Amino acid sequence: MKLASFEIEGAMSYGAVMEGGIVDLKRLCDSGYADLRSVLAADAIAELAALLVGRQADYPLDRVTLLPVIPNPGKIWCCGLNYYEHVEECGAKPANAPLFFLRTASSQAAHGAPVMRPHESEQLDFEGELAIVIGKPGRRIALEDAHRHVAGYACYNDVSVRDWQLRTPQWDVGKNFWRTGSFGPWLVTADEIPFGSDLALVTRLNGAEVQRSSTRMMIHDIAAQIAYLSTIAPLEAGDVIVTGTPGGIGAMRKPPLWIKDGDTVEVEIEGIGVLRNTVAAD
Structure with missing residues (x-):
């Protein structure tokens, strides 16, 4: 469904x-x-x-x-540097523990709505990702029980304002500009996608493919992310986990490939559908 x-x-x-x-x-x-x-x-x-x-x-x-799939989530946890090729392109090393930052609900846009480029920056970057929505709440969830807590799956574009993100070691500022990240188009319930499925993920900019990978390339898989986050705080129904982006982001290209006003960005994930947004000046 x-x-x-x-x-x-x-x-x-x-x-x-x-x-x-x-x-x-x-x-x-x-x-x-x-x-x-x-x-x-x-x-x-x-x-x-x-x-x-x-x-x-x-x-x-x-x-x-x-609207964003869950317009009013209690928490939006986003995993950074979680695909091997993305870690490599950033010149980093795979971390022993997942790297997480938080998004706010107001930073989200819906499928079909414009992603807003703030006038303070020209460095707007795409990040196609798989999002998990929590159904059953829990604390200190065991790896083998993680699947019981997933309500379903959606596409996410964790659009980043790169210069603001990289001003300090704390990334949250560049991830929380108003209506930058997009979430949609809908939630595909967990019974439709077997837990741990290898899903193809593709991002396109104006019809040209800019990212292609599969969820099997995650460093920390969905179960590991759920177990880790639920150790920090209880996961609640409607919480969102955005699981990381593969390689190919605009910031790591030469020259950099920033998304601009009037561009169209699509994130397509196997079994879910296509999340599509244009870009507009805020």
């Missing part, structure tokens, strides 16, 4: 993406789950799936405005 958060006629909702458009599950759901995060917290995905039997789409996709 593909679940998406969206807006229709000024009202926020969530639904299931299907042939012909989207079913408005918030309108159908008698239990009154306020948003997709509330659905995950109630472990109600199966309940929603039952509502789809015999249903047709309520709206075509082009009538709704998609």
Whole structure:
């Protein structure tokens, strides 16, 4: 099942993406789950799936405005330097422990919405990544139990304002400009993608391929990331883990390849779909 958060006629909702458009599950759901995060917290995905039997789409996709998959996550953990080829291109060495930084919800944009280039920088860079959304909460989750805590998967473009990111050893500033990173287009539920699957990941800039890898090339896999983060603090329903980008980022090219106003960036992940954004000046 593909679940998406969206807006229709000024009202926020969530639904299931299907042939012909989207079913408005918030309108159908008698239990009154306020948003997709509330659905995950109630472990109600199966309940929603039952509502789809015999249903047709309520709206075509082009009538709704998609939102970031989870518009209001409690935490967005992003893993850096987590693909071997990316570590190599940056002149670094693989770390024994995952390297994480935090994003804020306001730094996210939805599929189809513009990624905003701040006027303070021309060094906007793409990073295609796989995102994990937590369903079942937990603390100190064992590696062998990590799969039980995943609600599903989405595409992510961890767009970075490189000069601000690299001003200090703390990366968070360059990762949190308003509406820079994009998250979408929808959540593919965990039953659709076996845990630990080797998924192809491709990033395109104006139709030209700029990144290609597979999730098997992660240094710290999904289970390791879940176990590590849940040691630091409880993982909660709706939390997002962005698992790292492969090689090919613009900053490491000669000359650097920055994304500019009017560009289109796509992140495609096998089994999920295509996250597409244009770039606009903020």
